[in-house]
Amino acid sequence: MKYEPPALAGDEELVMDCHSHGRHPAYFSSTDNQDDRHDVKMALVIGNCDRSNPSVAARLCAKGLFEETKRVPQAWYQAVWAAEAK
Numbered sequence: 001m002k003y004e005p006p007a008l009a010g011d012e013e014l015v016m017d018c019h020s021h022g023r024h025p026a027y028f029s030s031t032d033n034q035d036d037r038h039d040v041k042m043a044l045v046i047g048n049c050d051r052s053n054p055s056v057a058a059r060l061c062a063k064g065l066f067e068e069t070k071r072v073p074q075a076w077y078q079a080v081w082a083a084e085a086k
C-alpha cells in the first residue's frame with residue numbers, strides 16, 4: 001500500500017510510525033525496510049487483524065540501522081487485544 005505520512009509542523013517530531021498488515025502477520029517487510037531507511041523513529045506493525053489476538057512487531061529505526069525488539073511489551077498486546085474485544 002502506498003501512502004504519504006502527514007506533514008509535520010515546525011516543532012513536531014515523528015516518534016512512532018505505526019501501520020497494519022491487515023490479515024497478514026506482523027513483520028518488517030522489504031518495503032518497510034525501504035520506507036524506514038532514512039528515519040529515526042520507533043516503528044510498529046500490527047498484523048492478523050482478523051483475529052482476536054493480533055500479532056505485533058516493533059523496532060527502532062536509525063537511518064538504515066534496524067533494531068527489532070525481541071519481545072513487544074505485554075501492555076502493547078493488551079492494548080491491541082482490548083481494542084479488538086470492544
Ligand SMILES: [Zn+2]
Binds near residue numbers: 020021027028045
Ligand atoms: Zn509493513
